Amino acid sequence: MPGSVVAILQVVLFEIPKNLSQCRNLHYLNLIDNELTGIIPSELSSLIKLDALGLSDNNLSGNTIPPFFGNFTLLIVLSLSNCGLHGYIPESLVHLRNLKQLILDTNQLTGEIPFGIYNISTLETFAVFTNQLQGNIPFDIGSTLPKLRNLGLGDNNFSGVLPVSLSNASSLRFVGLFANSFTGPMPKNLDRLLDLRFLSIWSTNIEDDISFISSLTNCTRLTVVDIFDNMLTGSLPVTIANLTTQLRKLTIGINRIHGTIPSGIGNLIGLNTLSLQLNLLSGPIPSTIGKLFKMQEINLSANMFTNELPSSLGNLTLLNILYATRNNFSGSIPQSLANFSRLLVLDLSVNNFSGVIPREIMSISSLSIYLDLSYNALFGSVPSEIVWNFSKHYKRMHKLAASSLRRKFATGEIPQGLSVLRGLQDLDLSRNNFSGLIPSFLDELHLLNLNLSFNRLQGPVPLEGVFRNTSAVSLQGNNELCGGILELKLPYCPSITKKNSSYILLKVLIPSAVLFIAILVLSCILIRKKTKSRNNHYASSFESQFKRLSYADLLRATNGFSEANVIGSGRFSTVYKGVLEDGPPDTVVAVKVLNLNIRGAHKSFMSECNALRGARHRNLLKILSISLSIDFRGNDFTALIYQFKANGSLENWLHQNENIDRYLTLMQRLNIAIDVACAVEYLHSGTGSDIIVHGDLKPSNILLDDDMTAHVGDFGLAKVMSNISSGFAAGESSSIAVRGTIGYIAPEKALILISSLLSKLFNGHPINNGQTCEDTNLAMSTNQPAAHVNASTMSRAKKASRHGER
Structure with a gap:
């Protein structure tokens, strides 16, 4: 080969042949897209007459860009895209003064x-996107690269100000x-x-x-x-x-x-x-949008648009996707939308649309990926057209992600036609007026989520x-349902032999007559609280109504994470009060934002999730x-x-400001103490095979709802153990490392009883005034479940309760 000019064009190889070094007159070497592996041999350094070198789209991982490439001073094209290179760009490449295309992306x-x-003034294409490069872009780049046509710097870590001189590269296209x-x-x-x-x-x-x-x-x-x-x-x-x-x-x-869309x-x-x-766009959508006949995708979501959707939208017959969720649109859904003969996705949810569901919309034969109204x-019944449409085109429906009909006040039975949608994953029929039996076909579909609540x-x-997965199905608000798996906690159906659940509970939890009395008292109180909670049944289903929320959702909910919305803070997090837009009116939540810059914050988040994922x-x-x-930065x-x-x-109730005139009655203190004791008992023995140690039980982590019912929160220091014997051997007391908040950490092996909890509350002091336990070391130190409450203590509590009622 010496003395010849050879072009090697996309031959199938395994490694770059070292004997190519013998082709000393080679001008063109193209090995792009050949699944090459291994190293870039140093022998190629002899190919100093190369005009073009292409190694893109191979698997040369482990290689850096060889510095000897800088000796190929005649190179016009150097293409090293997507071949697994790492490390620095060698300084020697600055010697390639004839280079027109430098392609190092991906x-x-x-x-x-x-x-x-x-300063390589001949460069026309400079592509380094999708790497991990950093630094500033020179302020005079447009002057030093005057012939530049394609500039690809995206997906890196570049910083600084965009140079004004870009406009000097007047040939720029990309x-x-x-x-x-x-x-x-x-x-x-x-x-x-x-x-x-x-321009991107x-x-x-x-x-x-x-x-x-x-x-x-x-x-x-x-x-x-x-x-x-x-x-x-x-504004636009x-x-x-x-x-x-x-x-x-x-x-x-x-x-x-902000502002409106110009006509x-x-x-x-x-x-x-x-x-x-x-x-933050507002106002109506201009009717002139109907002139955009080539439109295929429109996303208007999460703004403040008002008025009706213009009927001229129906002119966009090529439209595939229309997102208009989370606005203030009103009026009826235009029947002209039936002209969308190629529509795949339609989301008009969370607006103020009224009237019946247009049958014409349900007749769109192409609507096969997503529908949410x-x-x-x-209001009104689900049009038969939706069932016919879905049934007729079920072969395409395997891609259907969600068919959401919730809160449309549909009536009648759940349509049988949905049974053909074998690819359906998420089905939300909540907050309607569906009646009758749950159709048997629903347990045959491969659903990941099913929401039938409030019908x-x-x-x-x-x-x-x-229906075998309690976290995947929501049935709240259907008071005449029965049966199902035990975890759903529904009443037994009349045809099912009914065991005495109270007898089973007593047989499992009560080893002695003393404990029988104590649990009976707790059961009476809990029954009273259960009756009271029926009036707030929506709260129990609240969890099923929301999926993962984005940063933008929470930014809006908390008014930009305003300090005025802060309701608490700790070492790892700040808690904000927020109102969710993607929910019923006045949906108030507490948003706990982790400060990931603090060491241990991620561990605290994982502890909280692990502790509560199976806790109910x-x-x-x-x-x-x-x-x-990801936030906006x-x-x-x-x-x-x-x-x-x-x-x-x-x-806040035990140590309140002197200017606030409120106090806890004796009955409220007793109820709070029992609520907390019930929560701790459940954590230590009521979550199946797991035992949860809270680790930071204190008054600030006990929250009170409208009815003054206590709820234990903040599980950032919680510890989950598979069973009690795995954490403590018989006869031992707790040896867990010190956890929790200063002032609420128990001395090692201390014996703390629930009587301490009750007496502190009655005296108006914190639950644990400097000597409580890692939750209930009362259970850990005595090697007994937390439910083993001292009988005389419970008796005194009951007498105090009766005295308080009088």
């Missing part, structure tokens, strides 16, 4: 780009700066980029007024503008109507843009994607399928939802969402 490169690369940590405003002179076609700056932390978009009106070849998920403010300028008709995609969602948006007749979600004021269903609950008790604070999300965000308890913590 690797694991780190560090900063050598400054000299920005600008991809997305997913970085840039700061400051956008350059205002982009109108000089007359050949610009693609999403998730870059840019802070600016959206008015800079007016500078793009001269870019007559522009097809894509992606500027969502930044910190853009202001009317000059948006002057953008080129070549524009196909405009995404400005997840910002802070001139109807001029952008080339648009096929419009994304405006999660802003929930949380509106719609008028009756009769036996199936025992198979989704009326005196435990319930987790309604969690949020594992790209940082990890973790929060727990709990039921809000209106009367705050026991700490």
Whole structure:
């Protein structure tokens, strides 16, 4: 081969052959997309006449970019995309003064780009996106790279201000700066980029007024503008109507843009994607939107739009996706939407739509992925067309993620036609007026979640399928249901032989006559509390109504995590009062936001989740939802969402401000003590094979609801053990390391009885005044379950209770 010019074109190899070094006159070497592995042999350093070298789309992991590549001074093209490279970009590449294309994207490169690369004036394509590079972009990049056409810096860790000199590279076509940590405003002179076609700056932390978009009106070849998920403010300028008709995609969602949509948006007749979600936009949707005949996807979610949806939307016959959830739309759903002959997704939930469900909408034959009309004021029976439509097209319905009909006040029986939807995963029929039996086909579907709560269903609950998982099925608010698995705690059906549940409970929990009396007293009190809780049955089903919430959801709920909404704080977290928009009116919650910068915060979060994931008790604070999300700055965000308890913590009642005139009666103190004792007893012996040690039981972690019922919360220091014997050997007392809050940590091996809990409350002192236990070391120290309450103590409590009633 010496003395010849050879081009090697995409041959199938396993490793890069070392004997290629003999091809010293080789000008073109293309080994792209050959599943190559192994090292980049140093022998290739002899190929100093190369004009083009391509190793992209291989598996060369473990390799760095060899410094000897800098000796290929005749190179015009260097393509090393997606081949598993790591490490720094070698400084030697600055010697490639003839380079036109430098393609290093989709690797694991780190560090900063050598400054000299920005001075290779011949560069036309510079692509390093999807790496782990950092540093600032030189302020004069547009002057030092005047021939630049394609600039791909996205998905890295670049920072600093976007250089104004970009407009000097007047040949720029592609600008991809997305997913970085840039700061400051956008350059205002982009109108000089007359050949610009693609502008992507999403998730870059840019802070600016959206008015800079007016500078793009001269870019007559522009097809894509992606500027969502930044910190853009202001209102949409009317000059948006002057953008080129070549524009196909405009995404400005997840910002802070307010005002209305200019009617001139109807001029952008080339648009096929419009994304405006999660802003502060208001007013009606202009009817001119019906001029966008090429539109395929519209997202208007989570704004403050009002009025009716314009009937002109029906002109968009190519539309595949329409999201309009969480706004203030009203009136009836336009029948013209039936013209959406290609619609796959329709979400109009959480608005103020009224009237009957249009049969025309249910007749859209293409509607096969997602339908949600929930949380509106719609009424009437479910149209037969929805069953016919779903049945006729069931072969496509295997992709159906959720068919939500909840809160539409539908009547009659659950439609049998749904039985053909064998791919259905989530079905929400809650808050309607469905009646009759639960159809047997529901336990045959492969459902992951089923919500039938708050209807008028009756009769036996199936025992198979989704009904075997209590966390996947919600049946609250159907008072005539019976049977089902034991965990559902429904009454026995008349046809089922009924065992005496009280006898079983006594047989398991009462080893002596003394304990029988104590448990009987507790049972009477709990029955009274159960009767009282029936009037608040919605709270018991609250948990099933919410799924994971995003950072944006909680930001809105807490008024931007305002200090005015703070209701508590600790070492690892801050708790805010919030009102959820995606729920019934006045849905008040407590949002516990973890400070992940504090060491131990993540461990505290995991402890709380592990402790409560299988715990179900009326005196435990319930987790309604969690949020594992990303905030607007790209940082990890973790929060727990709990039921809000209106009367705050026991700490505030025992040590209240002198200016607040409120106190706990003797009966209230007794009830609180019994509530806490019941919670602790359940944690230590009522969760099946697990034993939960709270680790930080104190007045500030005991919350009181409207009825002054106590709920134990804050399980950040909790410990879960498989059984009591695994944590403590017979005859030993607790040797757990010190956990909890100073002032509430028990001396090792101390014997603390529930009488201490009661007496402290009656005297108006904290539950544990400097000497309580890691919950109930009373149980741990004596090697007895926490339910073994001293009989004389309970007797005195009962007498005090009767005296207080008189």
